[in-house]
Amino acid sequence: MIRAILIFNNxxxxxxxxxxxxxxxxxxxxxxxxxxxxxxxxxxxxxxxxEGGMLIGGSDYKLIxxxxxxxxxxxxxxxxxxxxxxxxxIQVFVETLDKCFENVCELDLxxxxxxxxxxxxxxxMGGMVLETxxxxxxxxxxxxxxxxxxxxxxxxxxxxxxxxxxxx
Amino acid sequence: xxxxVPLQEMIRAIRSARTQCEERGVIQRExxxxxxxxxxxxxxxRSHNLAKLLYVHMLGYPAHFGQMxxxxxxxxxxxxxxxxxxxxxxxxxxxKQDASLLITNSIKxxxxxxxxxxxxxxLCTLACMGSAEMCRDLAPEIDRLLRASNSYIKKxxxxxxxxxxxxxxxxxxxxxxxxxxxxxxxxxxVLHGAVVLITELCERSSESLERFRKTVPDxxxxxxxxxxxxxxPEHDVAGISDPFLQVRLLRLLRxxxxxxxxASDAMNDLLAQVATNTDSTKTVGNAVLYExxxxxxxxxxxxxxxxxxxxxxxxxxxxxxxxxxYIAMTSLQKIVGTDHNAVQRHRGTxxxxxxxxxxxxxxxxxxxxxxxxxxxxxxSMMKELxxxxxxxxxxxxxxxxxxxxxxxxxxxxxxxWHIDTILHVLITAGGDVRDETVPNLIQLxxxxxxxxxxxxxxxxxxxxxxxxxxxxxxxACWCIGEYGxxxxxxxxxxxxxxxxxxxxxxxALETVLQSHMSSxxxxxxxxxxxxxxxxxxxxxxxxxxxxxSIYGSCIDLELQQRAVEYNALFKKYDHMRYAKKDSTxxxxxxxxxxxxxxxxxxxxxxEPECEQLTMHVLTLYGLTL
Numbered sequence: 001m002i003r004a005i006l007i008f009n010n011x012x013x014x015x016x017x018x019x020x021x022x023x024x025x026x027x028x029x030x031x032x033x034x035x036x037x038x039x040x041x042x043x044x045x046x047x048x049x050x051e052g053g054m055l056i057g058g059s060d061y062k063l064i065x066x067x068x069x070x071x072x073x074x075x076x077x078x079x080x081x082x083x084x085x086x087x088x089x090i091q092v093f094v095e096t097l098d099k100c101f102e103n104v105c106e107l108d109l110x111x112x113x114x115x116x117x118x119x120x121x122x123x124x125m126g127g128m129v130l131e132t133x134x135x136x137x138x139x140x141x142x143x144x145x146x147x148x149x150x151x152x153x154x155x156x157x158x159x160x161x162x163x164x165x166x167x168x
Numbered sequence: 169x170x171x172x173v174p175l176q177e178m179i180r181a182i183r184s185a186r187t188q189c190e191e192r193g194v195i196q197r198e199x200x201x202x203x204x205x206x207x208x209x210x211x212x213x214r215s216h217n218l219a220k221l222l223y224v225h226m227l228g229y230p231a232h233f234g235q236m237x238x239x240x241x242x243x244x245x246x247x248x249x250x251x252x253x254x255x256x257x258x259x260x261x262x263x264k265q266d267a268s269l270l271i272t273n274s275i276k277x278x279x280x281x282x283x284x285x286x287x288x289x290x291l292c293t294l295a296c297m298g299s300a301e302m303c304r305d306l307a308p309e310i311d312r313l314l315r316a317s318n319s320y321i322k323k324x325x326x327x328x329x330x331x332x333x334x335x336x337x338x339x340x341x342x343x344x345x346x347x348x349x350x351x352x353x354x355x356x357x358v359l360h361g362a363v364v365l366i367t368e369l370c371e372r373s374s375e376s377l378e379r380f381r382k383t384v385p386d387x388x389x390x391x392x393x394x395x396x397x398x399x400x401p402e403h404d405v406a407g408i409s410d411p412f413l414q415v416r417l418l419r420l421l422r423x424x425x426x427x428x429x430x431a432s433d434a435m436n437d438l439l440a441q442v443a444t445n446t447d448s449t450k451t452v453g454n455a456v457l458y459e460x461x462x463x464x465x466x467x468x469x470x471x472x473x474x475x476x477x478x479x480x481x482x483x484x485x486x487x488x489x490x491x492x493x494y495i496a497m498t499s500l501q502k503i504v505g506t507d508h509n510a511v512q513r514h515r516g517t518x519x520x521x522x523x524x525x526x527x528x529x530x531x532x533x534x535x536x537x538x539x540x541x542x543x544x545x546x547x548s549m550m551k552e553l554x555x556x557x558x559x560x561x562x563x564x565x566x567x568x569x570x571x572x573x574x575x576x577x578x579x580x581x582x583x584x585w586h587i588d589t590i591l592h593v594l595i596t597a598g599g600d601v602r603d604e605t606v607p608n609l610i611q612l613x614x615x616x617x618x619x620x621x622x623x624x625x626x627x628x629x630x631x632x633x634x635x636x637x638x639x640x641x642x643x644a645c646w647c648i649g650e651y652g653x654x655x656x657x658x659x660x661x662x663x664x665x666x667x668x669x670x671x672x673x674x675x676a677l678e679t680v681l682q683s684h685m686s687s688x689x690x691x692x693x694x695x696x697x698x699x700x701x702x703x704x705x706x707x708x709x710x711x712x713x714x715x716x717s718i719y720g721s722c723i724d725l726e727l728q729q730r731a732v733e734y735n736a737l738f739k740k741y742d743h744m745r746y747a748k749k750d751s752t753x754x755x756x757x758x759x760x761x762x763x764x765x766x767x768x769x770x771x772x773x774x775e776p777e778c779e780q781l782t783m784h785v786l787t788l789y790g791l792t793l
Contacts, residue, residue: 016226017226046525046527046529047493047529050528082415083495087451088452088455110183113226114175125296125327126292126328126330128295129412130323132412133356133410140320144251144285147247147283148248
């Protein structure tokens with residue numbers, strides 16, 4: 001199971017943080033800081049796996065990370081995930097972002113963090129890998145974006161939620 | 169309307185803040201504006217506000233006031249608002265908040281919505297933060313979706329079911345039939361979800377495991393299809409057809425084939441095929457190979473296949489890519505218990521990895537090396553491990569030191585080697601060993617009477633060179649106190665001769681007592697040792713008496729108490745000091761003193777002559793035997 005997915009830059013500023021287990025806000029920030037501290041100490045040519053953080057999960061978890069230019073993509077996983085598989089998943093994630101944003105760079109992630117969340121939601125759900133086919137992911141994300149922009153969609157609602165009408 | 173534009177303006181404003189204080193100010197103003205907006209009635213910009221709040225939450229600022237807004241947005245009929253509402257629910261809500269119960273009904277309605285994307289939002293949120301009650305309520309809905317919907321929804325429903333089973337184990341029974349039927353789907357996403365669900369069910373209950381064993385032929389068929397089929401562009405990653413699904417299938421086969429002959433037989437051919445045909449020049453191929461190897465080694469496979477698997481691991485170990493080496497060592501660790509000899513063949517490479525620059529690789533190599541130590545290779549392995557200890561990164565030191573002690577205890581070829589090894593560790597990494605090391609070492613030394621002379625000489629020398637390692641100093645002090653006469657006699661054959669006079673010994677102990685590096689416990693040891701020496705040396709008793717009496721007014725309570733009691737011993741029982749020169753009496757007295765101040769249970773064998781003396785000492789301490 002994937003416990004958390006973090007993206008932060010070379011100075012430790014978080015660009016995306018998705019936790020699949022609940023932690024308080026303080027703990028979340030502590031985890032981000034600790035992860036940055038561990039990952040930034042690594043050389044360029046060492047392996048992409050890290051152990052030894054004490055915060056999430058104790059000794060069963062590993063950090064699998066990849067460093068692309070100014071960003072670190074870090075997946076905190078436990079022993080039930082294949083380490084090499086997760087490395088490939090990070091690659092697929094980055095390639096998908098690249099396709100969706102046209103030569104993605106850090107600024108894209110900063111200003112469109114909600115879009116990144118939507119893309120991630122098509123790949124990983126509840127801490128488990130959902131879809132790994134890049135074209136399928138992009139197709140679904142495009143369809144959902146189109147739905148957001150269509151104002152007339154509301155006229156074609158099937159079932160109107162009951163509680164919704166009370167809140168309107 | 170997409171929430172992006174006002175969100176971007178806020179992000180720009182936050183980024184233009186030059187200091188942390190300015191940033192806090194900007195965020196506080198924004199949060200106040202957002203709070204005011206939430207209180208107003210429905211306006212067109214609700215989703216923008218929540219999106220801004222989520223961004224602020226990611227930076228670490230409190231955002232709990234947005235929880236009710238999430239609930240409201242989820243119930244809205246606009247897709248853009250629903251989307252942000254669900255995202256907010258996943259980030260801000262959890263089981264412990266009461267607000268999470270309020271969205272159960274919304275999720276239920278959305279699960280039967282006509283639009284698949286609304287359904288998928290609900291499924292995603294339920295899978296991320298669904299509590300046990302929510303799962304119980306909504307499980308029948310999920311089961312329905314597993315059977316009758318399109319493949320997009322089916323794959324999400326499958327993973328949602330996994331989450332439900334994790335939260336409420338009994339519901340596994342509900343999903344088993346649907347999971348079984350999903351295996352006949354063609355869509356890879358659905359297959360993947362089905363395999364994950366079946367894996368979860370099998371891990372939870374043994375009846376499910378039995379039931380799903382019957383699906384092994386189907387799984388083998390699917391896997392064969394992936395491996396043999398030609399190039400399929402939509403699932404291809406670097407030449408391997410859907411490696412993620414392959415890895416999942418292999419893992420499930422491993423669980424089903426464990427401890428079961430029939431299931432394992434059905435898989436043998438397939439595993440052999442995958443092991444030989446997979447291209448291992450890229451990471452992807454290696455991921456599949458690695459999983460295959462783990463499966464082969466875990467099920468009841470035939471021996472030819474096992475040999476193949478261990479050879480693949482050996483090849484991994486020599487790979488240039490550090491990732492592959494790391495993975496190889498992780499998997500060797502898993503089989504070192506069962507296939508010990510096979511792993512021993514690669515001991516040389518593993519020991520070389522101890523010298524790698526990468527800390528992760530070092531850690532794996534250390535674990536594996538400690539597991540590979542055996543009676544036959546103890547001497548050479550210990551040399552490597554001690555070398556490693558002197559240069560290893562600080563976070564691995566205590567693990568290495570403790571591992572070395574355990575290994576030395578089990579396989580020591582001789583007592584002298586054992587003592588030497590422990591001393592070496594104490595000199596190199598004395599600060600990182602566990603607390604029981606000191607008493608264990610003392611017990612070991614006491615039981616090795618033929619080496620008392622050698623030990624005390626070595627420890628004395630170590631003490632002279634370095635008094636900063638507390639464990640070492642404590643043991644050294646104890647030894648000097650106990651066997652000081654052997655030290656002074658100076659006729660040990662195993663070490664080079666060294667003339668030690670009484671003043672030198674007392675100098676050494678006094679240095680320890682006065683050094684600011686010594687802890688209170690260490691000073692206690694040194695004081696007791698000084699006292700014990702008073703029965704073993706002849707000329708400098710006055711010097712000892714003065715050292716001890718200084719500590720009669722020491723600030724530390726423990727030291728003061730000891731010093732006062734020792735002073736009393738000096739005064740009251742001086743006539744007994746030289747009454748019997750038999751060393752057993754002095755030893756006996758020393759041991760009791762040592763026992764009482766260190767709360768140890770030692771077996772003290774009393775001879776009749778020293779009983780009187782012993783009883784005197786015991787009454788002094790208020791102890792009984």
